[in-house]
Amino acid sequence: MADSAVLDAVDLHILRLLQNDARTTYRDLAAEVGVAPSTCLDRVARLRRIGVILGHQLRVDPAKLGRGIEALLSVQVRPHRRELIGPFVDRIRALPESRALFHLTGPDDYLVHVAVTDTADLQRLVLDEFTSQREVARVETRLIFQQWDCGPLLPPASGR
Amino acid sequence: MADSAVLDAVDLHILRLLQNDARTTYRDLAAEVGVAPSTCLDRVARLRRIGVILGHQLRVDPAKLGRGIEALLSVQVRPHRRELIGPFVDRIRALPESRALFHLTGPDDYLVHVAVTDTADLQRLVLDEFTSQREVARVETRLIFQQWDCGPLLPPASGR
DNA sequence: CTTGAAATCGCAAGCTT
DNA sequence: AAGCTTGCGATTTCAAG
Numbered sequence: 001m002a003d004s005a006v007l008d009a010v011d012l013h014i015l016r017l018l019q020n021d022a023r024t025t026y027r028d029l030a031a032e033v034g035v036a037p038s039t040c041l042d043r044v045a046r047l048r049r050i051g052v053i054l055g056h057q058l059r060v061d062p063a064k065l066g067r068g069i070e071a072l073l074s075v076q077v078r079p080h081r082r083e084l085i086g087p088f089v090d091r092i093r094a095l096p097e098s099r100a101l102f103h104l105t106g107p108d109d110y111l112v113h114v115a116v117t118d119t120a121d122l123q124r125l126v127l128d129e130f131t132s133q134r135e136v137a138r139v140e141t142r143l144i145f146q147q148w149d150c151g152p153l154l155p156p157a158s159g160r
Numbered sequence: 161m162a163d164s165a166v167l168d169a170v171d172l173h174i175l176r177l178l179q180n181d182a183r184t185t186y187r188d189l190a191a192e193v194g195v196a197p198s199t200c201l202d203r204v205a206r207l208r209r210i211g212v213i214l215g216h217q218l219r220v221d222p223a224k225l226g227r228g229i230e231a232l233l234s235v236q237v238r239p240h241r242r243e244l245i246g247p248f249v250d251r252i253r254a255l256p257e258s259r260a261l262f263h264l265t266g267p268d269d270y271l272v273h274v275a276v277t278d279t280a281d282l283q284r285l286v287l288d289e290f291t292s293q294r295e296v297a298r299v300e301t302r303l304i305f306q307q308w309d310c311g312p313l314l315p316p317a318s319g320r
Numbered sequence: 321c322t323t324g325a326a327a328t329c330g331c332a333a334g335c336t337t
Numbered sequence: 338a339a340g341c342t343t344g345c346g347a348t349t350t351c352a353a354g
Contacts, residue, residue, distance in 0.1 A: 004224065059214040094311065150260060
């Protein structure tokens, strides 16, 4: 279903460049990689078709939008059954404060990445949207001091 | 430094649309928002200039790149001093397996989001890059069953 | 902010290897 | 089958009102 794709050096070079700047033109890609622009077009179209490229995302600074504080919330959902966790996931994803949601192994079932205006806002969010809910057994809040993106995502060095 | 920006309804509308699809053309943006395409261009350029828009990122499927397993590693770095954590952060960010890195409050200093080929690869990563390092006092590994992106990031409802 | 025109880009068709 | 070149329509971009 999500099997590893067969990618050559040109594909990987294109992926590396587009992960740095997804708006690089085919002409510039072509110049950098050393092929014709239409070849880049074909390669990118193929990468989209086979699902390697999922889409283009705008990166936005939460602080500039008045959400200067970010935090990670570890949440235990009990009982951990499908009829409870489906609605829980939908509700959390719909919160304007939510940035990302993970379902994890371990004692804490979910990790929620949130962006809020201040600590009072964070307290309100935790109390009103989490601890006050029947299915939420426990919430642990950790503030994010700083966060970093890492290098472009590429196949393991052994390749293919 | 990262003060909240002053955005009007047009800016917010554009941000919402671009977060749904960062490749929406200025022409389509204009039609949707109800202004001229060049106005959209000006607005987006301004949003970039003032730092609200940080860039355009390609979303890629890790599984299709042979990284079918993702995990979160909670890491204690001891002693937690600048001369140790600087190199630690640089080293972790440079790992091809790293997707994101967070510096957090609480007993676990760092959270590392990684994508690996399989559990053996994960074990190798944890042993060779984390627990074997002097400054790493403890590592806790949690697998990611599933993850979700959330809605577009926008200012709090009360805002401007 | 809009209009309008020029430059650039995306994209498909045809050609070559 | 894969890549290159060409050309047209769409888009971006800029100057002027």
